[in-house]
Amino acid sequence: MAFRSCLKDLFVSVSLLFSGPPKTEAQLKKEAKKREKMEKFQQKKEMEEKKKTHPLPDSYSPQYVEAAWYSWWEKQGFFKPEYGNVSEPNPRGVFMMCIPPPNVTGSLHLGHALTNAIQDCLTRWHRMRGETTLWNPGCDHAGIATQVVVEKKLMRERKMTRHDLGRENFIQEVWKWKNEKGDRIYHQLKKLGSSLDWDRACFTMDDKLSYAVQEAFVRMHEEGVIYRSKRLVNWSCTLNSAISDIEVDKKELTGRTLLPVPGYKEKVEFGVLVSFSYKVEGSDEEVVVATTRIETMLGDTAVAVHPDDSRYQHLKGKTVVHPFCDRKMPIVFDDFVDMNFGTGAVKITPAHDHNDYEVGERHKLTFINILDENGLLINVPPPFLGMKRFEARKAVLQALKDLGQFKEVKDNPMVVPVCSRSKDIVEPLLKPQWYVDCKGMGKQAADVVRNGELKIIPDHHLKTWFNWMDNIRDWCISRQLWWGHRIPAYFVTVNDPSIKPGEDVDGHYWVSGRSEEEAREKAAKRFNVTADKISLRQDEDVLDTWFSSGIFPFSIFGWPTEDLRVFYPGTLLETGHDILFFWVARMVMMGLKLTGKLPFKEVYLHAVVRDAHGRKMSKSLGNVIDPLDVITGISLEGLHAQLIESNLDPLEIEKAKQGQKSDYPSGIPECGTDALRFALCAYTSQGRDINLDVNRILGYRHFCNKLWNAVKFAMRTLGEGFLCGSESVSDRWILSRLSAAVALCDGGFQAYDFPTITTAIYSFWLYELCDVYLESVKPVLSRTDSEGQKQADICRQTLYTCLEVGLRLLSPLMPFVTEELFQRLPRRHSQDSPSSICVTPYPETSEMEFVMSVVKTIRSLRADYNLTKTRADCETSHSTLHTHFKLTRFN
Numbered sequence: 001m002a003f004r005s006c007l008k009d010l011f012v013s014v015s016l017l018f019s020g021p022p023k024t025e026a027q028l029k030k031e032a033k034k035r036e037k038m039e040k041f042q043q044k045k046e047m048e049e050k051k052k053t054h055p056l057p058d059s060y061s062p063q064y065v066e067a068a069w070y071s072w073w074e075k076q077g078f079f080k081p082e083y084g085n086v087s088e089p090n091p092r093g094v095f096m097m098c099i100p101p102p103n104v105t106g107s108l109h110l111g112h113a114l115t116n117a118i119q120d121c122l123t124r125w126h127r128m129r130g131e132t133t134l135w136n137p138g139c140d141h142a143g144i145a146t147q148v149v150v151e152k153k154l155m156r157e158r159k160m161t162r163h164d165l166g167r168e169n170f171i172q173e174v175w176k177w178k179n180e181k182g183d184r185i186y187h188q189l190k191k192l193g194s195s196l197d198w199d200r201a202c203f204t205m206d207d208k209l210s211y212a213v214q215e216a217f218v219r220m221h222e223e224g225v226i227y228r229s230k231r232l233v234n235w236s237c238t239l240n241s242a243i244s245d246i247e248v249d250k251k252e253l254t255g256r257t258l259l260p261v262p263g264y265k266e267k268v269e270f271g272v273l274v275s276f277s278y279k280v281e282g283s284d285e286e287v288v289v290a291t292t293r294i295e296t297m298l299g300d301t302a303v304a305v306h307p308d309d310s311r312y313q314h315l316k317g318k319t320v321v322h323p324f325c326d327r328k329m330p331i332v333f334d335d336f337v338d339m340n341f342g343t344g345a346v347k348i349t350p351a352h353d354h355n356d357y358e359v360g361e362r363h364k365l366t367f368i369n370i371l372d373e374n375g376l377l378i379n380v381p382p383p384f385l386g387m388k389r390f391e392a393r394k395a396v397l398q399a400l401k402d403l404g405q406f407k408e409v410k411d412n413p414m415v416v417p418v419c420s421r422s423k424d425i426v427e428p429l430l431k432p433q434w435y436v437d438c439k440g441m442g443k444q445a446a447d448v449v450r451n452g453e454l455k456i457i458p459d460h461h462l463k464t465w466f467n468w469m470d471n472i473r474d475w476c477i478s479r480q481l482w483w484g485h486r487i488p489a490y491f492v493t494v495n496d497p498s499i500k501p502g503e504d505v506d507g508h509y510w511v512s513g514r515s516e517e518e519a520r521e522k523a524a525k526r527f528n529v530t531a532d533k534i535s536l537r538q539d540e541d542v543l544d545t546w547f548s549s550g551i552f553p554f555s556i557f558g559w560p561t562e563d564l565r566v567f568y569p570g571t572l573l574e575t576g577h578d579i580l581f582f583w584v585a586r587m588v589m590m591g592l593k594l595t596g597k598l599p600f601k602e603v604y605l606h607a608v609v610r611d612a613h614g615r616k617m618s619k620s621l622g623n624v625i626d627p628l629d630v631i632t633g634i635s636l637e638g639l640h641a642q643l644i645e646s647n648l649d650p651l652e653i654e655k656a657k658q659g660q661k662s663d664y665p666s667g668i669p670e671c672g673t674d675a676l677r678f679a680l681c682a683y684t685s686q687g688r689d690i691n692l693d694v695n696r697i698l699g700y701r702h703f704c705n706k707l708w709n710a711v712k713f714a715m716r717t718l719g720e721g722f723l724c725g726s727e728s729v730s731d732r733w734i735l736s737r738l739s740a741a742v743a744l745c746d747g748g749f750q751a752y753d754f755p756t757i758t759t760a761i762y763s764f765w766l767y768e769l770c771d772v773y774l775e776s777v778k779p780v781l782s783r784t785d786s787e788g789q790k791q792a793d794i795c796r797q798t799l800y801t802c803l804e805v806g807l808r809l810l811s812p813l814m815p816f817v818t819e820e821l822f823q824r825l826p827r828r829h830s831q832d833s834p835s836s837i838c839v840t841p842y843p844e845t846s847e848m849e850f851v852m853s854v855v856k857t858i859r860s861l862r863a864d865y866n867l868t869k870t871r872a873d874c875e876t877s878h879s880t881l882h883t884h885f886k887l888t889r890f891n
Contacts, residue, residue, distance in 0.1 A: 306338070
């Protein structure tokens, strides 16, 4: 043992002898930098070897070009803000944008591809401008949408409902779905070339984000901004939940129409107006009213007429009698009534109609709820009690006919509210729910746009913004679901006979808390009892998905516990105009409320993608296309197979198959990522809607082929021994403009004018470079005399600059093919040139003008010191590294 101990001491001594004293932090940093430099050098050598061992293929192949670059970009850390130094201020600024988190309901579609094409182009452009750049990825739990698809899957595969599983087991099933679909979504984003910082990927139900949601609710509840109230909500009887306005489709009918309704074997009649009469109490007189929902007359509690309608002045103070019970209903006078429509008299059902609700509030009418959560009749006379709502529709109509109070039925153009998730008819239902008081926040959100703090682009959306903000209603944030953020609110029961038990709707008996212990302490303090006398029941409901989405821009950075200074507020929010109110407005309101700052400085809204016929994308129409199917191509049989694997019912599958057969009789050809991205950006000129035609995408795939052939020709022309950079700075400056393409692209990015960018690049490469310039220089390049050789050298230099600048112009839009071709080009400064095109400077006219001003100053100095005929060295000192880099690029 002693020998081993001595031997160990000897090893330690020798180790210390050779390693020396412990290294300082500065030495360790220096060594780390040295290792990093060596790794980059080795990677650069690997890229050079690739170019030597793998010559450019004869023809363009998206599959070949897109095979490996993304993993290399990611490995190099190009997508991370730490690629620059985030601890020190960047003179070029910071660009931060968060992805509109896609729902984990399934795969991405072409609408998502448009969003990501635009966002990635902007991100890559800002990165190439030298800014510290972060594009933050994430996914949304999409409460109601995800719960519905998982429930359908359970029923289809196991013939089970969520109630059969129970809450905990069902939530585990949803997590399995989320993990599967989340991975699929991230795979799609990577295939689209999205330069996201994946180390920062987040999910709206991650612990960090869930804590932020809880904190936001508790703070706003304590302040009184969140409150409990019993009001009308959009109710889906199939889902047994309130739903948001965005989940309600407005189905327009021109007249009598039979619609399918979940839970009914026969289709239900809509689009008709039924007229019937109420008898005036104590007389033979009657008042005729009309309705599109005759079953709701069971909940009528008044008849309303206009105060100026002379036909009914004699009925002031009178009542009418309900035909199926002894209910006496007042005739009220209210100016919401249109006395020129119909008879000028309106039935009032305060518990089942939004307008009637307000009339009921104004006139203090009785509110009678006649529907339970499943759509069965309650609080009605025995003949109708327990009936399904649309079976009661027929029964009520027949009963009125039997009493002789039915008048007529006629066609009536109308809008039917349909739940987008369940396809059920939405019912206005009176339920106690949680609400956000939006009046103050709405005014603040309107003011920041009016005073220019927040810019909305294009500005034709301003009218919509102000209309919503100036007329904002309180926001119902509770949902009767299992999947989502459970509301951190607790109903209080005080175990003390001296304290009256509370009702569910009474906000005084509800407390919120970050934990049950905190809630118990609050309750004990409120009711002035000891904590042991408090019993708590946490609300079963979950929060509206838009609540967590509303705090996404700062919850992803750990609010409220972490420092948000570097990346919050963000720079830009880019999304579709269809969620301007549902998401954008709520982020603005929540950001201002909880952080005191706007979450971003600008909002750019793009158009909504439709199919080539202008139809909304719908799975049942067969026109929802996976971007990967456009990138890699797919047969018609392959498209059909995807439908069979979906959640569609057999009838919808057959309908969708016919749609696919009509639109894609030969399937979808391989277009590649670059062509898809370029086409989507070019499409943004179409205004509010984009009618997407796959043939146009294929046209840009042919453009990639033209680009490929142009560079192949140029590489042969430049030859093995070509050395770039001998042309004058003036020549480079002129060429850098590339017939104003540089100016158009730079200006286009700054103005979010993607059609200008795509047109400028397409025209330069296809028409000016390929069709004109390359054809015109072919005779020059073939000359062998000495003068011809000089001209050929100039052509080669010009051609090289066109290629190098042209590829950089195109890189944000077509990252894969430009990287492949850029790696084959000779470099101006091989030692310190960036290893990837995605981190080279984006061409700017202002930069060229700056260089020219330096050249002009140098020429002036040469003249002042009579050095015009002497080749003199010139030393420059630079105030920033950025200035130094700009000049060294031009020798």
